[in-house]
Amino acid sequence: LNADLSALNLLKSDFAMLNRRLAGHYGIPLPPGGDMQRVELPEGSHRGGLLTQGSFLLSNSNGEDSHPVKRAVWVLDRLLDDPPAPPPPDVPDLDPSRPNLARLSLKQQLEVHRKKEACNNCHRKIDPWGVVFENFDAVGRWRTVVTGPRKKKRGRQPVDAAVGLPDGRQVDGVEGIQEYLVEAKSRQFARALVKRLLTYSLGRSLEYSDRRMVDSLTRGFIESDYRLGRLIVAIADSR
Template identity: 35%
Template sequence: NAVVALDGHEALARFHDDGPFDMIVLDVMMPGIDGLEVCRRLKASPQGVLTPVLLVSARSDTRSRVAGLYGGADDYMTKPIDLREFAARVDACLRVRDRYFALAERLSFFLGESMPDDSLRALARQGKLRESKTLRAEVDRLLDKPEAKRFVKEFLNSWLKLDEINDTDPDRELYPEYAGDWWLVNSMVEESRLYFADLIAGNRSARNVIDADYTFVDERLARHYGVPGVFGPSFRRKSLPENSPYGGILTQAAVLKVTANGTVTSPVLRGVYVMERLLGDPPSPPPPSVPAVEPDIRGAATIRELLKKHRADASCASCHKKIDPPGFALESFDVMGRWRENYRSLAQGSERIEGVGRSGNEFVHFIGKEVDASGVTPRGGHFDDILQFKKLLLQDEEAIARNLTEQLLVYATGAPVGFADRDDVSAILEKSRASAFGVRTIIHEIIQSPLFLRK
């Protein structure tokens, strides 16, 4: 069956009122709105981006053909029309419907790490996935399925490197209390997974990446965080004490362990991690001739003192102006993410600590110099501790949401977000603004975006 429109305005109206259609044939010289512009508008919508479009025109020059194809057409045919060629091109365009099955697979692998289920395959077969309302309903269904736990796990591994949490062990001289504490390590990871799943389920704002007044803990992690009244291995949502530094992904123990090497913490490593993965502003790589700054475990100098000398090199100063502030703000957390007031050292300090660790080893270490977690952001914002630093970051909530959007896009499509994608990313953010950049809303708008639908 064919539906006929006499001009561009009627074509757009019929598409939105009478669709979906298996394909669309447009004359470039349509009255009202020409066929090229109609094609562009159709392809800008979630429903139209999956609908094959064949442009027909008397213009046979290369420039017109290229303009049509770049405008979103799937094929371009010149007049006079040969009916056999026209039929062949229509058949070729209809084969593009296979993209519905590709979309079903992409959606299922994104949100469930599996092949499409029967419901999703049926919708792809019927061509209904191009309908925005149907696509939104399927996204909600997939996010509410138990398989969504796999999405949360794999996305956090990709984004936050949580799969690297066991790559290092705490030094048994400096941190004997952590030796073999797998309950704590496993609890760290589970906290992050439950927390991100809660951001999705409750459509909570992306600002919760940086700070929140709650988290998920069991008994072991609650003791680690100094949260009272939690007993047993079961996790529960728990309000944090006032002025607790642990709200938000930024200061979750799993993130703080992944960004330490087990012996020392480094503001450089943690700073680069925060800039790349939480703020979306990766620093330039260091010059090959400049050696890395290694913390002094003997306790003779703090990492801040060592970095001050390092920044005297002009080639290092500009990057460290961005890297150091988040790294310094996180210095109040040790290699396992527990709050500390002082460093520990192996050679000197104000107090000698000795005993037998969890693994049965004898240890000796010293209480070292006081931690200084203050700093100045590149914009000139002064902070004395992590709480003040979080407040400075949250002055630009859109930047936090933009980074989360781009991280999800990379994971969903397997492709980096390029300069040419900036308008589509901005459109996702604008459509998410009314929900205060709710994480579930961001996922919906990513899937409705051409960046996802066209991959």
């Protein structure tokens, strides 16, 4: 915000804000000084943007392993304003510790879950958005093999984070989904961000009568090259 950067850096960036502890967690060398600072990311760091931050990855895990459905729902809801419907009340969560599931890969487990008629429609849309984060474990550390509780009975398995999205686009891992969001979903992200900031500013939920204001603010935000500071000023000046 202070540097007047594009808000698309929230989706993908070549830098991260790190202190010594966080840099150590991410495996990134930190320049002298242990305070929070901007760090240019080395090539191949797999970091940059909200979706590689430990805070997002940990808060959307189960504490022992990744949780692809939680991570997917967060992205769809918070970044794209397209939340999936709540699950049916009579359908239990997927339990990967069950003997018939424990030996399966994550993709195979999710496929079994989608075979339930009550789950199929929503999970066809949800699951790919979570699988792309499988290179990150429960606390957001990078991994290339899965060794957590899900694989206790099968040992180490290589991560497979390649998916086909609902619109047919093929992406591989977090870098692939970041590129897709910037290239194909930046306008949808812009509108979602406008709505969240406007909701916060007004102190109430948005109503149908706010639609024209949202449209106008979104157009201006995009035309400003997604400058967050200018959006905040526009919201403050809006009537």
